[in-house]
Structure formats: C-alpha cells, structure tokens
Amino acid sequence: MVAHRLDEIDRKILAELQADGRMTNVELAKRVGISAPPCLRRVRALEEQGLIRGYHAEVDSRQLGFEVQVFAMVGLESQAEVELSAFEARCRNWPLVRECHMLNGEVDFILKCVAPDLSSFQSFLTGQLLTTPNVASVKTSLVIRGAKDEPGVPFDVLEERLSRTA
C-alpha cells in the first residue's frame, strides 16, 4: 500500500474530489486547510502518481434510455490464459458490457451489462455472448432495482485503519 506516502491532507483531497470531482481548487484548498497553490500541486502530483485516474460525469443511464441492467455469470470451457485474455478482449469490445471481472469459484467471469430494453439485451445475449467460442455457460440476472451504487473508496474506513496502524 502506497498510502503511507500520503499525509492526511492528500487523503482529504482524494476524498473530496471523489465526492465532487468538479470542486474548484480554491474550495478544495479551503476544505483541506491549505492555500490554493500547494493544494493544486498536490492534486497534480496525485494525478501523476495515478492515484487519481481521471474525472467523470455521472450520467443518469435510465433517463438516457438504458433501462435494463443485467449481471451475467459466464463460465468458459477452457481456462487457459490465452482463452481468458481472449474473452476479456471481447468484453472490452462489447459496448453493452460495462464491467468484466474474473472471479474465483465455479464461475469464471461476471459481467455488468446495460441495454435499452430487454429485447436488446436478449439479442446481445443470444447473438453475441452465447455464440462466442469457448463460452460454456451463461447465467443472467436482471437488476430489479438498485439500492446503492457508489463506486470508489470508503475513505472513512481508510482513515480508521491508518489511525490504528499509527
């Protein structure tokens, strides 16, 4: 963990920018308790180090017409590394697949997919995913409703953890 190179101010900066990525630098500086120039330098450094990967607007996918969200559990015939990479590459090229994670256990991959409607997803499922070579099984689960969706890091847990170590 590289977090030890970060002092409390850096962590505050990360937490604030995770919560509001468009906060102005002066506002950010005020909140973390330093003046604007060093604050901006810290932000730039965090970006350089890759601790901040980027900034994104969170758009309402439902309002935009993507009303269906599906988790797909995928099992492959062969788990050879070449086959795993090949499947991952396919996932990266499918726009409806927003996330792809390799898992342990009986299932090889979990995919989070979006689609405008059920039939769009069905056609993706039968036309793309199921016809992919080496795909042995796919179990899908429709998202009925979302209760929590906060990608990112729980900074309160991090702080608590560091205070115990220190």
Next chain:
Amino acid sequence: MVAHRLDEIDRKILAELQADGRMTNVELAKRVGISAPPCLRRVRALEEQGLIRGYHAEVDSRQLGFEVQVFAMVGLESQAEVELSAFEARCRNWPLVRECHMLNGEVDFILKCVAPDLSSFQSFLTGQLLTTPNVASVKTSLVIRGAKDEPGVPFDVLEERLSRTA
C-alpha cells in the same frame, strides 16, 4: 426515454463529460461545436434535469490499500418489501459494500464489496453480513482480476439507436 428532448449537442456534451468530467467549458464548447456561453447553459440544464448526477474523481483503490474486491450473492429468508428495504438500508450503512442491486432469480441481492485484505473482508462477512437477521445464504466470489470497468453509458450505442428511430 427522455433522450428525445436532447439534441445531438446535448448528447455529445454528456459523452464528453462522462469521458472527462473536468474538461473546461471552452474546450467542451469547441468539441461540440458551439460557443462557450450556450454550452455552459446546456451543461447547467443537464445538471438541473438530473441527467448529470454529479462529478467524481476516479481514485485507484488498490494503490490506496483496498486490494480485495468481492462479489457477494445474498439470499434472504423473507422477501417481503419491509425486509427488502431493511436489508438495503443496512447495505447503505456498510462502507465496505459499494454497490447493492436487487436481482431476479434465486439470488435476492448482489453486493460489490471492497476491503484492504482478505481477513478484513472475512471479518465483515462473518461479523456483519452473515449475522444480519433474515439473511439466509451468502455466496462470495473473489475478483481475481479486472478486465473492464467503465461505469456509464455507451453513447455510441445510443447514437446508433436514435439514428435508426429517426
């Protein structure tokens, strides 16, 4: 779908800000082909309408010490609405649970969790999740590696879809 009230410029704005949420307004205006003032007005309107929910910095959770990511499939004893809501409320209060989605099928909920290490997750699992009233079964899957993680909307699919309708 409210997307019909949005013209091509609005959708371009959303796409650009999803890709880079800290783009300056002048740069954004240049890319979508209008001048800065109307561009900013459009952005404000999109925020008002809730199409833009917010802006967030994407932080590297692994570098920050959250090296473990786990999907947990949760089944409940009772699926009465009160019980469902109660479980969702608990999830919202667990910092290690970053996402909680209600599913159809045999499993009631899928949770995406993060943790500093395996033992932290284990203690959350045995100490919190498994001891929660009404929780009947929990199956967990460790994420071995991530192949794609791009929350958001595939705007290329949206454009293609709208052009077919138009």
Next chain:
DNA sequence: GCGCTTGGGAAATAATATTGCGCAGCCGCT
C-alpha cells in the same frame, strides 16, 4: 550553526466561467 530539502503562502498573471445583451431563425396566427 549551516546548508539542504521540503512544503507553504502572497502576489501577479493568464485562463476560464459567467452574465447581459442583441440578433437570427422558427413557428403559429391572422
């Protein structure tokens, strides 16, 4: 104590956001 390194702050400058205003195009109506 001395010089080095590591941040922080003040002030100046450059860039950007934001507001106000006028103009052109597009209906719907007569």
Next chain:
DNA sequence: AGCGGCTGCGCAATATTATTTCCCAAGCGC
C-alpha cells in the same frame, strides 16, 4: 405574406478561478 413571441446562438464585458513565480519557514543531517 406579415407579425409577435419564443428559443437558442454568439459577442463583449466582468467576475472567478487557475497557474506561475518568488520568497519564507520548519525539519534534518553534518
């Protein structure tokens, strides 16, 4: 066709903000 009224754009002026530059203070090894 001609006439408001509406909508959205762009220009110009102003207010904020970002960014650079320079200088200062604290910590540290010698």
